[in-house]
Amino acid sequence: MSVFGGPAWQRVEDGQWYFHNFATEQPDFNWDHPDVRADFLTTLRFWSDRGVDGFRIDVAHMLTKDLSEPLPSRAELDAIDRSTGTHPLIDRDEVHEIYAEWREVFNEYDPPRTAVAEAWVDTPERRARYASAEGLGQAFNFDLLEADFDPAQFQAIIDDNLAQAKSSGSSTTWVLSNHDVTRHATRYGLPPLRGRAVKQGTEWVAAGGPADQLDRERGGRRARAATLLLLGLPGSAYLYQGEELGLHEVAQIPADHRQDPSFFRGAEFDGLGRDGCRVPLPWEPDGASFGFGSAPAHLPQPQWFDQYAVSLQDRDPSSTLSLYREALRLRHPLQTGEELEWIETGRPDVLRFARPNGWEVVTTFGDEPFDLGDAATDVVLAAAPLDHSRMPGESTVWIAPQSLLD
Structure with a gap:
């Protein structure tokens, strides 16, 4: 089964099949082939030569695979221990040989190019391998992104991840929102999960985003508080576009306007998909796409976007945008060990x-x-x-x- 739902194998016209962990438009490469590895090194140098500072490696734990027959069933795959480095699809040990090659390329530059892994793995020890100095150098810590707005949860997560970073010799990372989850201004305005194994916000979106279930003002207030806490922590902070405006999740997107493959293929964990956090930003309070372009945006923007427009917040010293800018300005001289x-x-x-x-x-x-x-x-x-x-x-x-x- 594909992560996005449906079969993970696709047949082409000549009768051959290819494997895709995600969408059919995303065939998985054969990383055992030297031409694949060489081509990616060429790509890394192409962008590094043009001055990019670094790279975010999506699904970094699922590059290499063992597709030797007989292929296991979904039930058999789910039963395999994912912490040994030998799972057929996930977090295989040999993936780190690839990232060691990439690190050699990154270190050819002055300053060396940075990289961060999106690695959903089972143990801190497995995640530390992606963050090593011989590999990508950092790995996303998604623990705060999954936490309720709760002091005990925040303190435990902070302590745990600082200890992990110290043991691995890497710099820890912090993130509250990204392109895969409900925006944190909305998450914090919904009732807390308190450990329920669901993706926060998906139930609310599936219900049509009822206004009486979301405290928008409280969610926005908590989001500002959480962001300043995050930006005060040791390590690297990653921000997701739109959070600097205090944007909430867009829940009411008609089915014929949705674009996330997980919606069309019935991926249960993502509910109706992740389009709600990917709606284009409002730059102006009016216009066909609130300043994003001259025509309507590729994902529909709600009318309430007008009050979050960049042009309005830009001249308001009390706005969320102004708070972010001031926090980032102060963070430079305040940074320390x-x-x-x-x-x-x-x-x-x-x-x-x-x-x-x-x-x-x-x-x-x-x-x-x-x-x-x-x-x-x-x-x-x-x-x-x-x-x-x-x-x-x-x-x-x-x-x-x-x-x-x-």
């Missing part, structure tokens, strides 16, 4: 940590305000305005002495 120390707050719904240079991050996950005391005078950025020394619930502040910014 990739460590943190938790500071006791006396409240389970408030997390506070300090970086080695004295930069502190405080996040309130509950509804109640939190009094920063004298530290309020050193607040350099806040997801929401303070009331004297009190920060509101569901917010984040950055605290730093002026000497770090001079």
Whole structure:
């Protein structure tokens, strides 16, 4: 079975068959063939010569395969241990020989080109192999992307991934949204999953995106708070287009306008597909596609996009876009060693940590305000305005002495 549903084998006119883990338009290459490996090295050099900084390797754990007969059934595949490096399709040990060749190419450049793996593997030890200095150098950590807006979950994930990064010698990564999941502004406005094994947001989209099930304002507020926490963490942060505008998921896309292959092939995990987070951005509050082009966009944009337009947020210092820009500006001088120390707050719904240079991050996950005391005078950025020394619930502040910014 294909990941997107339906058969993974496609027959062509001359009677031969080809394998596709995903869509029929995406045939899997034979990585045992030296010409395939050489061609990809040519591609990496082509773009590196043109100045790209790095590469995101999609489905990095599913390049190499063992398709020797007899081929296992789906049930047999599902029963095979995926942590041994010998699964026929997933996370095979020999994939790292390919990435070692790629790393040699990346290191030919000054500065060396970066790379990050999208590797959905079963153990931290397996993920660390993709993040090694001899391989791609980084691997996405999707744990926060799958978490509820919950202080205990966030703290455990942060501790766990910093420990993994230290043991592997790589820099950890953080991400809240991407092209495969419901936007985090929407996820945080829906009831928490509390461990249910479903993809957050898919049930809401399947129900037609009912307004009474989504607290848009709360979701947006929590998203701003979570983003400032993420950008204050040690390691690399990855942002997904549109989150800097505070965009929500677009749920109401007619079937004849959907484009995600997983929708057409009946992939259950993705529900109605991933088109809702891929709708083109609104640049202007009006026009056929809100400034995206002169004609309607390839995915329909809802009317509420007008209030999230770049041109409106660009001149509003309190907008989400302005918050992102200021956070990224401050993050440069504030960056320091990739460590943190938790500071006791006396409240389970408030997390506070300090970086080695004295930069502190405080996040309130509950509804109640939190009094920063004298530290309020050193607040350099806040997801929401303070009331004297009190920060509101569901917010984040950055605290730093002026000497770090001079």
